[in-house]
Amino acid sequence: TEKRLRKLADQVESHGRRALIVPTDITDDAACENLRDAALKEFGRVDVLINNAFAIPPMEPLTTLKVDSLRAALETNAFAPLTLARLFADALAESKGSILMINSAVLRQSQPEFAGYKLSKGTLVHLASALATELGARGIRVNSVAPSWIYEDVNKAYFDWMASERGVTHQVIYDEIADKTDLKRLATPEEVAQA
Secondary structure, X not given: OHHHHHHHHHHHHHOOOOOOOOOXXXXXXXXXXXXXXXXXXXXXOOOEEEEOOOOOOOOOOOOOOOOHXXXXXXXXXXXXXXXXXXXXXXXXXXXXXXXXXXXXXXHHOOOHHXXXXXXXXXXXXXXXXXXXXXXXXXXXXXXXXXXXXXXOHHHHHHXXXXXXXXXXXXXXXXXXXXXXXXXXXXXXXXXXXXX
16 A cells, blocks of 8 residues: 555656555544644645545345444444545635545445445435535535446456356456446546546
8 A cells, every 4th residue: 555655756756746645444533634734734734535445345135244344344334434525624615625425336236245235335425415415514515435346456457256156257347347338448546636
């Protein structure tokens, strides 16, 4: 993770911008306060808060999972974005900034094994709506972006796992999933960032 963060910071800096790396446990209020304070100290303002962290919930039907197994996912996927929005609200109001929630098209799917994931992301979309209502009057725009499958490290590992479980190749899994999309391919992280 540290290596990926440094690479991202180098990319930002190659475009003539400053980057700040502040490793943060977003489920810890004090760590989130430290993140806010470090950003304000370094840049003097905050223009955008992007909630992109994700904890994978149990991939099984709701009626078979233990509710406690969902708690960690909800802490990261719903409560942490709420904490960060609360902590950054004053700075974002000052800059007339925005909050972006990275959501998922899983909201429009109905597969039993995605139930915990759907519950987690459904909570996030409603959080974005509620925050838009509350913070819009302060000049803060809140949006939720809900892409479909993104071909990135977590999904690549998931495809590898599914392939090993079924005794097929990674490409077979990729092709099956991509075939259900309009473009017949999976989006890249860069395409989502451009949106």
